[in-house]
Amino acid sequence: MNPDVIIIGAGLAGWSANRELEKHGLRTAVVEKSRGLGGRMATRRLNDGRADHGAQFFTARSQSMKQTAKEWEAAGYIRNWSNGFIQLESLDQKQHFQGDGHPRYVGRAGMAPLMKNLWKGKTIEKETKITAVMPGEEGWQLRTDTDQMKTRAVLLTAPVPQSLEMLQNVPGERRWEEDLSSVRYDPCLSVMIEYEGESPLKEPGGIQTKDPRIQFVGCNYQKGISDSCVLTVHAEGDWSREHWDDSGEAFAEELCRIAGPLLDRKKVRKLHPKRWRYAKPVHMYPDRSRSYDSPYPLAFAGDAFGEGKVEGAVLSGKDAAGKIISLLQ
Incomplete structure:
Protein backbone atom coordinates (compact mmCIF):
# COMPACT_ATOMS: atom_id res chain seq x y z
CA MET A 1 0.00 0.00 0.00
CA ASN A 2 1.40 3.41 -0.95
CA PRO A 3 2.07 5.81 1.94
CA ASP A 4 0.04 8.98 2.37
CA VAL A 5 3.22 11.04 2.78
CA ILE A 6 6.82 10.41 1.85
CA ILE A 7 9.33 12.36 3.95
CA ILE A 8 12.69 12.98 2.31
CA GLY A 9 15.41 13.26 4.93
CA ALA A 10 15.77 11.50 8.31
CA GLY A 11 16.99 14.49 10.28
CA LEU A 12 15.21 16.36 13.04
CA ALA A 13 12.73 18.10 10.74
CA GLY A 14 11.82 14.75 9.21
CA TRP A 15 11.47 13.13 12.64
CA SER A 16 9.27 15.94 13.95
CA ALA A 17 7.07 15.85 10.86
CA ASN A 18 6.77 12.07 10.95
CA ARG A 19 5.68 12.10 14.59
CA GLU A 20 2.97 14.67 13.88
CA LEU A 21 1.70 12.92 10.76
CA GLU A 22 1.49 9.54 12.47
CA LYS A 23 -0.38 11.11 15.40
CA HIS A 24 -3.06 12.06 12.87
CA GLY A 25 -3.28 8.55 11.47
CA LEU A 26 -1.40 9.12 8.22
CA ARG A 27 0.82 6.43 6.73
CA THR A 28 4.37 7.70 6.21
CA ALA A 29 7.56 6.50 4.58
CA VAL A 30 10.96 8.08 5.24
CA VAL A 31 13.76 8.11 2.67
CA THR A 43 28.94 11.64 15.58
CA ARG A 44 32.08 9.73 14.59
CA ARG A 45 34.08 7.07 16.44
CA LEU A 46 37.82 7.72 16.42
CA ASN A 47 39.87 4.88 17.91
CA ASP A 48 39.12 5.10 21.67
CA GLY A 49 37.36 8.45 21.28
CA ARG A 50 34.20 9.91 19.81
CA ALA A 51 33.32 13.31 18.38
CA ASP A 52 30.25 15.26 17.37
CA HIS A 53 31.42 16.84 14.12
CA GLY A 54 28.20 18.55 13.00
CA ALA A 55 25.81 20.18 15.47
CA GLN A 56 27.62 20.65 18.78
CA PHE A 57 24.67 21.41 21.05
CA SER A 64 7.23 23.68 22.49
CA MET A 65 10.95 22.90 22.32
CA LYS A 66 11.30 23.08 26.10
CA GLN A 67 8.64 20.40 26.39
CA THR A 68 10.36 18.28 23.75
CA ALA A 69 13.73 18.64 25.53
CA LYS A 70 12.06 17.67 28.80
CA GLU A 71 10.74 14.47 27.17
CA TRP A 72 14.15 13.62 25.72
CA GLU A 73 15.87 14.28 29.04
CA ALA A 74 13.37 12.08 30.91
CA ALA A 75 14.01 9.30 28.38
CA GLY A 76 17.75 9.55 29.00
CA TYR A 77 18.55 10.71 25.47
CA ILE A 78 20.11 14.09 26.31
CA ARG A 79 21.80 16.00 29.09
CA ASN A 80 22.71 19.60 29.81
CA TRP A 81 26.32 20.22 28.81
CA SER A 82 26.46 23.73 30.29
CA ASN A 83 24.60 27.03 30.61
CA GLY A 84 27.06 28.93 28.44
CA PHE A 85 30.54 28.76 26.95
CA ILE A 86 33.88 30.52 27.03
CA GLN A 87 33.70 33.64 24.86
CA LEU A 88 36.91 34.87 23.20
CA GLU A 89 37.56 37.96 21.12
CA SER A 90 40.79 36.34 19.93
CA LEU A 91 42.26 32.86 20.36
CA ASP A 92 45.22 34.05 22.46
CA GLN A 93 42.98 35.50 25.18
CA LYS A 94 42.76 33.94 28.61
CA GLN A 95 39.79 31.59 28.84
CA HIS A 96 36.90 32.72 31.04
CA PHE A 97 33.49 31.03 31.23
CA GLN A 98 30.43 33.22 30.55
CA GLY A 99 27.08 31.70 31.45
CA ASP A 100 23.65 33.02 30.50
CA GLY A 101 21.38 30.53 32.25
CA HIS A 102 20.17 28.76 29.09
CA PRO A 103 20.97 25.02 28.94
CA ARG A 104 23.07 23.76 26.03
CA TYR A 105 21.81 20.24 25.48
CA VAL A 106 23.77 17.36 23.93
CA GLY A 107 23.01 13.73 23.19
CA ARG A 108 24.21 11.57 26.10
CA ALA A 109 26.35 9.51 23.74
CA GLY A 110 26.49 12.09 20.96
CA MET A 111 24.11 13.68 18.50
CA ALA A 112 23.87 10.68 16.16
CA PRO A 113 22.85 8.29 18.99
CA LEU A 114 20.14 10.79 19.93
CA MET A 115 18.74 10.51 16.39
CA LYS A 116 18.89 6.70 16.50
CA ASN A 117 16.86 6.77 19.71
CA LEU A 118 14.29 9.15 18.24
CA TRP A 119 13.80 7.03 15.10
CA LYS A 120 13.72 3.74 17.01
CA GLY A 121 10.96 1.48 15.70
CA LYS A 122 10.58 3.31 12.37
CA THR A 123 11.67 1.59 9.17
CA ILE A 124 13.69 4.05 7.08
CA GLU A 125 14.86 3.55 3.51
CA LYS A 126 18.51 4.47 3.99
CA GLU A 127 21.12 4.91 1.26
CA THR A 128 18.28 5.81 -1.10
CA LYS A 129 18.76 8.95 -3.15
CA ILE A 130 15.69 10.54 -4.73
CA THR A 131 16.65 11.62 -8.24
CA ALA A 132 13.32 13.17 -9.23
CA VAL A 133 9.92 14.06 -7.78
CA MET A 134 7.31 14.17 -10.55
CA PRO A 135 3.51 14.46 -10.68
CA GLY A 136 1.72 11.28 -11.73
CA GLU A 137 -1.92 10.57 -12.50
CA GLU A 138 -3.11 10.39 -8.89
CA GLY A 139 -0.25 11.81 -6.85
CA TRP A 140 3.51 12.19 -6.71
CA GLN A 141 5.98 9.74 -8.20
CA LEU A 142 9.47 9.60 -6.70
CA ARG A 143 12.31 8.10 -8.66
CA THR A 144 15.52 6.59 -7.38
CA ASP A 145 18.35 5.04 -9.37
CA THR A 146 16.63 1.66 -9.17
CA ASP A 147 12.99 2.11 -8.22
CA GLN A 148 9.86 4.30 -8.12
CA MET A 149 7.54 5.19 -5.25
CA LYS A 150 4.07 6.73 -5.20
CA THR A 151 2.44 8.93 -2.57
CA ARG A 152 -0.31 11.51 -2.07
CA ALA A 153 2.04 14.13 -0.55
CA VAL A 154 5.76 14.86 -0.28
CA LEU A 155 7.62 16.63 2.54
CA LEU A 156 11.17 17.69 1.69
CA THR A 157 13.57 18.33 4.58
CA ALA A 158 16.92 18.27 2.76
CA PRO A 159 18.86 21.53 2.31
CA VAL A 160 16.78 23.73 0.02
CA PRO A 161 19.10 23.56 -3.03
CA GLN A 162 19.00 19.75 -2.90
CA SER A 163 15.22 19.74 -2.50
CA LEU A 164 14.76 22.08 -5.47
CA GLU A 165 17.01 19.86 -7.57
CA MET A 166 14.62 16.95 -7.04
CA LEU A 167 11.74 19.05 -8.39
CA GLN A 168 13.44 20.59 -11.40
CA ASN A 169 11.53 18.47 -13.94
CA VAL A 170 8.04 19.24 -12.64
CA PRO A 171 6.20 20.76 -15.63
CA GLY A 172 4.38 24.09 -15.51
CA GLU A 173 4.75 26.81 -12.92
CA ARG A 174 7.19 25.91 -10.15
CA ARG A 175 6.39 28.58 -7.59
CA TRP A 176 8.78 27.12 -5.04
CA GLU A 177 11.80 28.06 -7.15
CA GLU A 178 11.06 31.77 -6.81
CA ASP A 179 9.72 31.57 -3.26
CA LEU A 180 12.80 29.81 -1.90
CA SER A 181 15.45 31.32 -4.17
CA SER A 182 16.76 33.64 -1.46
CA VAL A 183 17.66 30.83 0.99
CA ARG A 184 21.44 30.73 1.43
CA TYR A 185 23.83 28.57 3.44
CA ASP A 186 27.38 28.93 4.68
CA PRO A 187 29.65 25.92 4.30
CA CYS A 188 31.76 24.70 7.21
CA LEU A 189 35.15 23.03 7.18
CA SER A 190 35.79 21.10 10.36
CA VAL A 191 38.58 19.11 11.92
CA MET A 192 38.43 16.54 14.70
CA ILE A 193 41.67 16.45 16.69
CA GLU A 194 42.72 13.37 18.63
CA TYR A 195 44.57 14.92 21.56
CA GLU A 196 46.87 13.24 24.07
CA GLY A 197 46.19 13.65 27.77
CA GLU A 198 43.92 16.18 29.40
CA SER A 199 41.87 18.72 27.51
CA PRO A 200 43.55 22.07 26.82
CA LEU A 201 40.19 23.81 27.23
CA LYS A 202 38.86 25.21 30.49
CA GLU A 203 35.50 23.95 31.77
CA PRO A 204 32.95 23.39 30.34
CA GLY A 205 35.03 22.59 27.25
CA GLY A 206 33.35 24.82 24.69
CA ILE A 207 34.72 28.03 23.15
CA GLN A 208 32.88 30.49 20.92
CA THR A 209 35.16 33.02 19.25
CA LYS A 210 34.99 36.22 17.23
CA ASP A 211 38.04 35.15 15.27
CA PRO A 212 37.13 35.49 11.55
CA ARG A 213 38.46 31.98 10.87
CA ILE A 214 37.15 29.79 13.69
CA GLN A 215 33.65 29.89 15.17
CA PHE A 216 33.68 27.06 17.73
CA VAL A 217 36.05 24.70 19.53
CA GLY A 218 34.62 21.91 21.65
CA CYS A 219 36.07 19.08 23.72
CA ASN A 220 34.06 15.89 23.35
CA TYR A 221 35.56 14.43 26.53
CA GLN A 222 34.37 17.37 28.64
CA LYS A 223 31.05 17.19 26.81
CA GLY A 224 30.76 13.66 28.17
CA ILE A 225 30.56 11.62 24.97
CA SER A 226 34.16 10.46 24.56
CA ASP A 227 36.51 8.32 26.68
CA SER A 228 39.51 10.29 25.43
CA CYS A 229 40.18 13.90 24.49
CA VAL A 230 38.93 14.65 20.99
CA LEU A 231 38.50 18.28 19.99
CA THR A 232 36.14 19.51 17.28
CA VAL A 233 37.04 22.76 15.50
CA HIS A 234 34.52 24.46 13.21
CA ALA A 235 35.66 27.12 10.77
CA GLU A 236 33.69 30.26 9.97
CA GLY A 237 31.64 30.36 6.76
CA ASP A 238 33.78 32.82 4.79
CA TRP A 239 36.98 30.98 5.68
CA SER A 240 35.38 27.66 4.77
CA ARG A 241 34.23 29.04 1.42
CA GLU A 242 37.73 30.39 0.70
CA HIS A 243 39.38 27.04 1.48
CA TRP A 244 36.64 24.71 0.22
CA ASP A 245 38.76 23.33 -2.62
CA ASP A 246 41.77 22.65 -0.40
CA SER A 247 42.53 19.01 0.34
CA GLY A 248 41.23 17.64 3.61
CA GLU A 249 44.75 17.25 4.92
CA ALA A 250 45.59 20.86 4.02
CA PHE A 251 42.60 22.58 5.65
CA ALA A 252 42.79 20.30 8.72
CA GLU A 253 46.44 21.25 9.25
CA GLU A 254 45.64 24.93 8.76
CA LEU A 255 42.73 24.89 11.22
CA CYS A 256 44.96 23.13 13.75
CA ARG A 257 47.62 25.81 13.21
CA ILE A 258 45.08 28.63 13.65
CA ALA A 259 43.81 27.02 16.86
CA GLY A 260 47.44 26.79 18.01
CA PRO A 261 47.12 29.27 20.91
CA LEU A 262 44.62 26.89 22.52
CA LEU A 263 46.69 23.73 22.03
CA ASP A 264 49.96 22.04 22.82
CA ARG A 265 50.90 20.99 19.28
CA LYS A 266 53.08 18.15 20.63
CA LYS A 267 49.96 16.49 22.02
CA VAL A 268 48.07 16.44 18.72
CA ARG A 269 47.94 12.78 17.68
CA LYS A 270 45.80 12.74 14.53
CA LEU A 271 43.59 15.05 12.47
CA HIS A 272 40.28 14.08 10.83
CA PRO A 273 38.81 16.57 8.32
CA LYS A 274 35.11 16.96 7.55
CA ARG A 275 33.25 19.17 5.05
CA TRP A 276 29.68 20.43 5.45
CA ARG A 277 28.46 22.11 2.26
CA TYR A 278 25.13 23.30 3.71
CA ALA A 279 26.17 23.88 7.31
CA LYS A 280 24.50 27.07 8.45
CA PRO A 281 21.55 28.88 6.88
CA TYR A 296 -0.34 17.72 -5.31
CA PRO A 297 0.38 18.47 -1.63
CA LEU A 298 4.02 19.43 -1.15
CA ALA A 299 5.92 21.04 1.72
CA PHE A 300 9.45 22.18 2.57
CA ALA A 301 10.91 22.14 6.08
CA GLY A 302 14.27 22.25 7.84
CA ASP A 303 16.64 24.51 9.72
CA ALA A 304 16.51 27.12 6.93
CA PHE A 305 12.93 27.98 7.94
CA GLY A 306 11.74 30.14 10.83
CA GLU A 307 14.02 30.16 13.86
CA GLY A 308 16.70 27.98 12.32
CA LYS A 309 19.21 25.78 14.17
CA VAL A 310 18.24 22.52 15.88
CA GLU A 311 15.19 23.99 17.57
CA GLY A 312 14.04 25.57 14.33
CA ALA A 313 14.31 22.23 12.50
CA VAL A 314 12.07 20.52 15.07
CA LEU A 315 9.48 23.32 14.95
CA SER A 316 9.66 23.47 11.15
CA GLY A 317 8.94 19.77 10.71
CA LYS A 318 5.91 19.97 12.99
CA ASP A 319 4.62 23.07 11.18
CA ALA A 320 5.05 21.48 7.74
CA ALA A 321 3.24 18.35 8.90
CA GLY A 322 0.29 20.48 10.00
CA LYS A 323 0.08 22.03 6.55
CA ILE A 324 0.27 18.64 4.83
CA ILE A 325 -2.53 17.35 7.10
CA SER A 326 -4.73 20.31 6.10
CA LEU A 327 -4.03 19.79 2.40
CA LEU A 328 -4.90 16.10 2.57
CA GLN A 329 -8.23 16.61 4.30
Missing part, protein backbone atom coordinates in the same frame (compact mmCIF):
# COMPACT_ATOMS: atom_id res chain seq x y z
CA GLU A 32 17.34 9.02 3.57
CA LYS A 33 20.21 9.22 1.07
CA SER A 34 22.95 8.58 3.66
CA ARG A 35 23.93 5.44 5.49
CA GLY A 36 23.29 7.06 8.87
CA LEU A 37 20.47 9.13 10.35
CA GLY A 38 20.31 12.73 11.44
CA GLY A 39 22.16 14.78 8.83
CA ARG A 40 24.33 17.26 10.74
CA MET A 41 23.36 15.58 14.01
CA ALA A 42 26.51 13.58 13.39
CA PHE A 58 21.17 22.84 20.98
CA THR A 59 19.01 25.15 23.06
CA ALA A 60 15.29 25.22 23.83
CA ARG A 61 13.82 28.72 23.85
CA SER A 62 10.21 28.13 22.78
CA GLN A 63 7.70 26.43 25.06
CA VAL A 282 22.50 32.56 6.68
CA HIS A 283 19.44 33.78 4.77
CA MET A 284 16.39 31.86 5.90
CA TYR A 285 12.81 31.64 4.77
CA PRO A 286 10.84 33.69 7.33
CA ASP A 287 8.06 31.16 8.01
CA ARG A 288 8.55 27.83 9.74
CA SER A 289 7.72 25.91 6.55
CA ARG A 290 6.37 26.42 3.04
CA SER A 291 3.63 24.34 1.43
CA TYR A 292 1.85 24.08 -1.93
CA ASP A 293 -1.40 22.44 -2.99
CA SER A 294 -0.64 22.03 -6.70
CA PRO A 295 -0.10 19.80 -8.53
